[in-house]
Amino acid sequence: MAENLKGCSVVCKVSLNQLQILCRQERVFCQQLEVSKKNLNDFEVEYLCDYKKIHGKEFYLVKWKGYSESENTWEPRRNLRCVKLLKLFWADMDQELRRRKKRRNVTKLDISLASYLVQKAKQRQLLQCWEEQLNTMRVHKGRIFVQNDVDLDGPPKDFTYINNYKVGDGIVLTEVAVGCECTDCLGNPVNGCCAGASLHRFAYNDRGQLRLRAGQPIYECNSRCFCGPDCPNRVVQRGIQYDLCIFKTANGRGWGVRTMEHIRKNSFVMEYVGEIITTEEAEKRGRIYDRQGATYLFDLDYVEDVYTVDAAHYGNISHFVNHSCNPNLQVYNVFINNLDERLPRIAFFSTRHIKAGEELTFDYKMQLDPVDAESTRMDSNFSIAGLPGSPKIRVRVECKCGVESCRKYLF
The missing domain is CATH 2.170.270.10 (SET domain)
Incomplete structure (x- = not known):
């Protein structure tokens, strides 16, 4: 039986990234997955959830990729090498603070702002996934x-x-x-x-x-x-x-x-x-x-x-x-x-x-x-x-195109 299986292979349904996460969770080294003793304790940041400043030091609440939200941890800025995610986090925060007409110099985020930043991060993931799907199709x-x-x-x-x-x-x-x-x-x-x-x-x-x-x-x-x-x-x-x-x-x-x-x-x-x-x-x-x-x-x-x-x-x-x-x-x-x-x-x-x-x-x-x-x-x-101008129209729809020659209604 073993001789018949020689040379056979099975497609893995788990991505390489997920396999790397599993190796780190189980403390297993794998050369093919590039998980070594040197980087075993390196974990990927999925998104940032919250922010606070204590005695002049900045801390971020991190959602780790491959881990549940219950395992989020507060990390000092020096532990984070996710420059792009940090920029997105602050850009989202600045935009929302301007909308709320609040100052940017904050030492702790209120619950509603932190919740918004998490929702924004999750939305960005969904849109990125959709973008990839569209380009695949x-x-x-x-x-x-x-x-x-x-x-x-x-x-x-x-x-x-x-x-x-x-x-x-x-x-x-x-x-x-x-x-x-x-x-x-x-x-x-x-x-x-x-x-x-x-x-x-x-x-x-x-x-x-x-x-x-x-x-x-x-x-x-x-x-x-x-x-x-x-x-x-x-x-x-x-x-x-x-x-x-x-x-x-x-x-x-x-x-x-x-x-x-x-x-x-x-x-x-x-x-x-x-x-x-x-x-x-x-x-x-x-x-x-x-x-x-x-x-x-x-x-x-x-x-x-x-x-x-x-x-x-x-x-x-x-x-x-x-x-x-x-x-x-x-x-x-x-x-x-x-x-x-x-x-x-x-x-x-x-x-x-x-x-x-x-x-x-x-x-x-x-x-x-x-x-x-x-x-x-x-x-x-x-x-x-079904839109203005067609025999099938049943409702009048306001036009919002905003040009000088706007007809005010689609029809």
Whole structure:
């Protein structure tokens, strides 16, 4: 039996960090885990809970990683080498003391302040964990950051990050049957390439920037095309290219999204992704969402009001993008592997240069100036279902975008 097991291995369900903690608890040395006699008594600080100063010496109440809160200990400053956690602890304390209009020179924290600092530390852990989860789920280049300097809210509940549409019951996406035969879609398109075959202009220039009017559809090369993944007519399908941050807004608009990088005008930023459902199902869900005071229903009414995208529980970072009456993003209908005009992909492109750190927004009730038949056809009912401007609206929602041209209400 032992001979049969020779060379076998079993995956350990405990992380290396947890194994290190177990070794220290049991006073066991392990060269592979880098636990030696020299560092056996080194323990990792998870977060700091409290502070006091006695006879000019500073002490911190420490929550040790891998140990319960009942085993927290007071440690002198000289014992702590967690510089980052110390900075975060004092930054949180300063912010809360300013909010309470109290002086910073404290020798002992009151119970409410110490409780707040613990809650803030726990929240930071939850948000960090969520950030790591989001980046594990994403398949696009752009990284996702999470920040909340406003309150103690943690990650949203009942939300799953997805990268592509989740198709609801009874809905079928028909794969495209043909593709282009170009070797250089931009420089030498055959029969007008994918866009030309559908009597539309090529959507992008050589830098990947959009050159179509708002309202015109985008036809990208698909999985049947001869061109490769670097084809200039494959922009939306490459996914988010920019590092973006989900952050908590300070004026009651909930979560928002800001860019961490400069974005050029007419650049693709993100898709609106969610669960594709029928308009009948959207009506049912919309009544529930109305009572909750929020909705993420987006009508796909390019030619017919048949389907809706619901990003309430399944979506990508666009789930958190807020409305503005003067937005920096514009919505376009995009067709790639599915040419059913009732089921376009919804893409956001920048309307101007966007600076790093600026919030990304779009107008929940778009108003286009029709310049051709395509624009007129698209604009008839193109809006967020269940929000002002849509036939499904049942409540009037105050707008908090704060721009000079604000319409005061979303609709």
